Amino acid sequence: ESTLGAAAAQSGRYFGVAIASGKLGDSAYTSIANREFNSVTAENEMKIDATEPQRGRFDFSAADRVYNWAVQNGKEVRGHTLAWHSQQPGWMQSLSGSALRQAMIDHIKGVMAHYKGKIAQWDVVNEAFADGSSGARRDSNLQRTGNDWIEVAFRTARAADPSAKLCYNDYNVENWTWAKTQAMYNMVRDFKQRGVPIDCVGFQAHFNSGSPYNSNFRTTLQNFAALGVDVAVTELDIQGASPTTYANVVNDCLAVSRCLGVTVWGVRDMDSWRSGDTPLLFNNDGSKKPAYTSVLNAL
């Protein structure tokens, strides 16, 4: 095959990309994105601050620009993200307790209703665990509403759109030996045992010198899949874009039958949220980097 999406489709998977609505007028950007990828995640446009800038007043204008571009070009869409400590609108940042809990529920219902039946996977909850050795939940206004906020989010999401796969998504959870990974594993195991509706786990895979790729990532994917959830690589970027590391990540996904696909977090290096790391598959002039060829050959 000659594109990433077509190559991934040979094994029933997708190869996705994060899209920024503000770049959809850049034809160099859209031609690469349309040619190479068959799944789309909105880089920021489906987040809480974008979709509910004022309480109860939903705004899907930017989100729909990304969604419509994706669907008109035949791509599936990952929804990102419904409950998160970051990129909250000001009104939500200032809430706490039962008012915040209700606002979270109303937000999930409002966004999922707008896209009902149209989203392949939703990142229902993003980044709820702390970094480091504690294995604890991250402190946040949502966490302070009570430890059950995550399962309430998932139950709300299932009722709002039963057709979407419901994912928990996080970073620094790729290395099996890390406490954060173990904490996430214990939560998913507990959810499956108690019937909390969770279908998938997203591994962001933002690799850099402080959080490097480790070959035990495959073990991590396998162990989560064995709990009865799908897995996905949701925000891949690799500092320096080592072709070998990119191929390793792709091969890890391909080795796990429940790995749905891989999403890279941007098109060209200049589109990256950490562009100084030159972490993506395309140069700024649109040409393919060595990592691109390595990924295509691995698929």
Ligand code: XIL
């Ligand atoms: C990042 C975007 O790429 C940036 O444009 C934005 O300024 C901040 O958020 N984990 C996530 C993503 O789940 O939503 C983040 O995206 C990157 C880290």
